[in-house]
Amino acid sequence: xxxxxxxxxxxxxxxxxxxxxxxxxxxxxxxxxxxxxxxxxxxxxxxxxxxxxxxxxxxxxxxxxxxxxxxxxxxxxxxxxxxxxxxxxxxxxxxxxxxxxxxxxxxxxxxxxxxxxxxx
Amino acid sequence: xxxxxxxxxxxxxxxxxxxxxxxxxxxxxxxxxxxxxxxxxxxxxxxxxxxxxxxxxxxxxxxxxxxxxxxxxxxxxxxxxxxxxxxxxxxxxxxxxxxxxxxxxxxxxxxxxxxxxxxxxxxxxxxxxxxxxxxxxxxxxxxxxxxxxxxxxxxxxxxxxxxxxxxxxxxxxxxxxxxxxxxxxxxxxxxxxxxxxxxxxxxxxxxxxxxxxxxxxxxxxxxxxxxxxxxxxxxxxxxxxxxxxxxxxxxxxxxxxxxxxxxxxxxxxxxxxxxxxxxxxxxxxxxxxxxxxxxxxxxxxxxxxxxxxxxxxxxxxxxxxxxxxxxxxxxxxxxxxxxxxxxxxxxxxxxxxxxxxxxxxxxxxxxxxxxxxxxxxxxxxxxxxxxxxxxxxxxxxxxxxxxxxxxxxxxxxxxxxxxxxxxxxxxxxxxxxxxxxxxxxxxxxxxxxxxxxxxxxxxxxxxxxxxxxxxxxxxxxxxxxxxxxxxxxxxxxxxxxxxxxxxxxxxxxxxxxxxxxxxxxxxxxxxxxxxxxxxxxxxxxxxxxxxxxxxxxxxxxxxxxxxxxxxxxxxxxxxxxxxxxxxxxxxxxxxxxxxxxxxxxxxxxxxxxxxxxxxxxxxxxxxxxxxxxxxxxxxxxxxxx
Numbered sequence: 106x107x108x109x110x111x112x113x114x115x116x117x118x119x120x121x122x123x124x125x126x127x128x129x130x131x132x133x134x135x136x137x138x139x140x141x142x143x144x145x146x147x148x149x150x151x152x153x154x155x156x157x158x159x160x161x162x163x164x165x166x167x168x169x170x171x172x173x174x175x176x177x178x179x180x181x182x183x184x185x186x187x188x189x190x191x192x193x194x195x196x197x198x199x200x201x202x203x204x205x206x207x208x209x210x211x212x213x214x215x216x217x218x219x220x221x222x223x224x225x
Numbered sequence: 226x227x228x229x230x231x232x233x234x235x236x237x238x239x240x241x242x243x244x245x246x247x248x249x250x251x252x253x254x255x256x257x258x259x260x261x262x263x264x265x266x267x268x269x270x271x272x273x274x275x276x277x278x279x280x281x282x283x284x285x286x287x288x289x290x291x292x293x294x295x296x297x298x299x300x301x302x303x304x305x306x307x308x309x310x311x312x313x314x315x316x317x318x319x320x321x322x323x324x325x326x327x328x329x330x331x332x333x334x335x336x337x338x339x340x341x342x343x344x345x346x347x348x349x350x351x352x353x354x355x356x357x358x359x360x361x362x363x364x365x366x367x368x369x370x371x372x373x374x375x376x377x378x379x380x381x382x383x384x385x386x387x388x389x390x391x392x393x394x395x396x397x398x399x400x401x402x403x404x405x406x407x408x409x410x411x412x413x414x415x416x417x418x419x420x421x422x423x424x425x426x427x428x429x430x431x432x433x434x435x436x437x438x439x440x441x442x443x444x445x446x447x448x449x450x451x452x453x454x455x456x457x458x459x460x461x462x463x464x465x466x467x468x469x470x471x472x473x474x475x476x477x478x479x480x481x482x483x484x485x486x487x488x489x490x491x492x493x494x495x496x497x498x499x500x501x502x503x504x505x506x507x508x509x510x511x512x513x514x515x516x517x518x519x520x521x522x523x524x525x526x527x528x529x530x531x532x533x534x535x536x537x538x539x540x541x542x543x544x545x546x547x548x549x550x551x552x553x554x555x556x557x558x559x560x561x562x563x564x565x566x567x568x569x570x571x572x573x574x575x576x577x578x579x580x581x582x583x584x585x586x587x588x589x590x591x592x593x594x595x596x597x598x599x600x601x602x603x604x605x606x607x608x609x610x611x612x613x614x615x616x617x618x619x620x621x622x623x624x625x626x627x628x629x630x631x632x633x634x635x636x637x638x639x640x641x642x643x644x645x646x647x648x649x650x651x652x653x654x655x656x657x658x659x660x661x662x663x664x665x666x667x668x669x670x671x672x673x674x675x676x677x678x679x680x681x682x683x684x685x686x687x688x689x690x691x692x693x694x695x696x697x698x699x700x701x702x703x704x705x706x707x708x709x710x711x712x713x714x715x716x717x718x719x720x721x722x723x724x725x726x727x728x729x730x731x732x733x734x735x736x737x738x739x740x741x742x743x744x745x746x747x748x749x750x751x752x753x754x755x756x757x758x759x760x761x762x763x764x765x766x767x768x769x770x771x772x773x774x775x776x777x778x779x780x781x782x783x784x785x786x787x788x789x790x791x792x793x794x795x796x797x798x799x800x801x802x803x804x805x806x807x808x809x810x811x812x813x814x815x816x817x818x819x820x821x822x823x824x825x826x827x828x829x830x831x832x833x834x835x836x837x838x839x840x841x842x843x844x845x846x847x848x849x850x851x852x853x854x855x856x857x858x859x860x861x862x863x864x865x866x
Binding site for chain 1: 239
């Protein structure tokens with residue numbers, strides 16, 4: 106069975122792109138969320154195998170969402186989507202339980218590689 | 226293969242929509258932020274919102290390889306970050322940088338999607354921005370400390386702010402920090418080291434691919450591929466759901482009808498038809514009911530689809546506060562803009578077209594309508610002028626009103642200017658209404674000097690022409706000393722209209738109902754001839770007649786006893802269209818005439834009627850203009866009647 110992925114990002118373009126890349130390579134994108142609050146709700150509802158999580162979002166930022174999801178499901182697999190300059194935040198997110206990160210702008214092979222590692 | 230380049234083109238439309246939305250939001254945020262300048266302390270919520278919007282634009286443009294957009298968004302995000310961390314005070318300077326930056330960003334987005342040339346003066350701007358930010362940057366470790374260096378390095382502004390090497394360095398830095406953290410504390414969860422060695426390796430083939438893609442993208446832009454992007458609108462999901470429900474009903478009903486038809490057919494073929502004849506009655510009734518239901522559902526689908534095309538006019542209004550601010554600032558005036566009815570829905574096509582005329586009217590209000598603060602004070606008005614922008618539905622129309630509490634249109638000036646331009650003679654006596662109408666004459670302006678704000682060679686005539694093109698009506702009211710009100714009435718949609726069908730020499734024509742005032746039968750003796758033109762008197766008003774048969778050179782015989790007349794009106798001018806008979810009202814779907822046919826005077830399009838026949842739609846506007854301006858009937862002759 107293909108792995109279920111939840112994409113969290115406030116940018117439509119980013120969600121569409123990640124979705125496009127993942128769908129083409131056998132992942133099932135079961136949901137999208139555009140802020141941390143939605144992310145936590147949809148995680149509860151959809152129980153995905155993997156989450157790609159943006160850091161900077163309205164309502165609730167990515168790190169807070171990671172904390173809440175990890176509290177709900179300590180086995181959650183979350184990959185942070187980060188931009189340059191946010192090193193301290195990335196470290197914080199990983200300490201909060203995120204499994205890995207990718208740096209925007211990324212190339213398709215990079216995100217696929219990171220995901221398969223985290224899911225392995 | 227897993228490394229096939231993904232098709233960026235398909236995301237460009239999303240990018241454009243999203244960027245436009247965000248740039249609009251940034252504008253709103255900046256206007257709110259500006260109010261805090263006096264306190265020197267920004268509202269953190271606004272700054273965070275700005276920061277996020279810029280961050281999103283940066284991220285999305287980065288993914289699409291729009292490096293210039295990405296670069297500038299990054300610099301502005303940097304500035305916001307300084308504000309938000311209170312490392313830079315909120316000042317007029319910083320807000321002005323953000324305003325200009327936002328405008329450059331808008332231009333860069335347009336350029337990136339191939340809709341316009343890259344903006345000039347960008348390098349100069351980013352240079353100044355870098356210098357401005359550098360002062361505050363030196364003392365802090367902000368998003369990216371290298372930004373100022375690059376600006377001074379003379380490379381094109383904002384080009385490739387994040388290359389593969391930098392990303393690798395950034396990721397290595399995170400690895401280092403993680404390792405450090407792991408050494409000092411036990412992490413809560415096992416950390417998968419994010420590709421310490423593979424990272425640079427995986428990044429290596431990327432540059433080649435990246436270059437290839439951006440080259441492709443450039444080629445695409447050069448071929449003008451991007452400028453032909455499909456128009457997309459984002460639609461409220463509830464509306465689409467309603468649409469889908471209706472389609473479901475339609476499908477069910479269609480199945481039912483075909484079942485009935487099958488049964489009916491079998492019965493008809495049955496030799497024992499006589500015995501079954503009693504069953505056919507109820508079945509036909511079923512079929513009739515079903516057909517009625519089908520028709521109703523179809524109508525609802527039609528309405529739903531129309532609604533899908535509807536968007537709130539607020540999309541257009543959103544950019545006006547900024548315009549009013551800029552114009553007021555440039556002219557040394559104090560103006561507040563009050564907006565109401567921003568959630569009024571309107572067809573997307575019309576929303577797109579109505580922005581420019583409204584913008585022009587608003588500029589006009591600020592520039593010519595609202596007086597200077599001192600002048601207002603002398604007149605006992607508040608120093609700050611008010612412009613109200615209001616939209617609401619009325620029947621099948623949307624009404625947009627723009628009113629100001631300024632000086633009103635100076636009719637004496639209009640008269641003087643009109644005499645000077647030779648539009649009217651010194652002896653002509655015109656009503657106030659007629660004088661106001663004169664401002665719609667091409668090239669007419671009462672402003673003493675042409676300002677760089679509204680005097681851009683685009684006059685009220687263009688505004689009126691644009692509104693008329695949208696089948697709208699444009700009206701002006703003005704009271705000296707109290708202000709001016711512009712009223713625009715627009716149809717909710719251009720695609721479907723109510724029409725009166727009329728017959729003229731064996732042809733059916735459709736006349737848009739919104740311009741029909743009444744239809745009546747007039748006896749020939751009541752038709753008079755003035756200066757060779759037929760006219761009738763309707764409630765004391767002289768109305769010229771226009772025989773459709775003559776206009777389209779259809780021939781046919783004239784009824785010697787009576788004429789059937791459809792009175793159509795546009796902006797207070799009425800014309801009686803002479804037809805052979807009235808064939809009732811009907812909702813029609815407008816189909817534009819193809820280029821092969823070309824533009825035909827007096828015809829605005831065609832429609833297909835229920836019985837499959839084609840009917841031409843009469844262009845009321847051109848007929849009315851023709852009846853008045855075509856030399857047949859002039860204003861002077863009328864006042865003499």
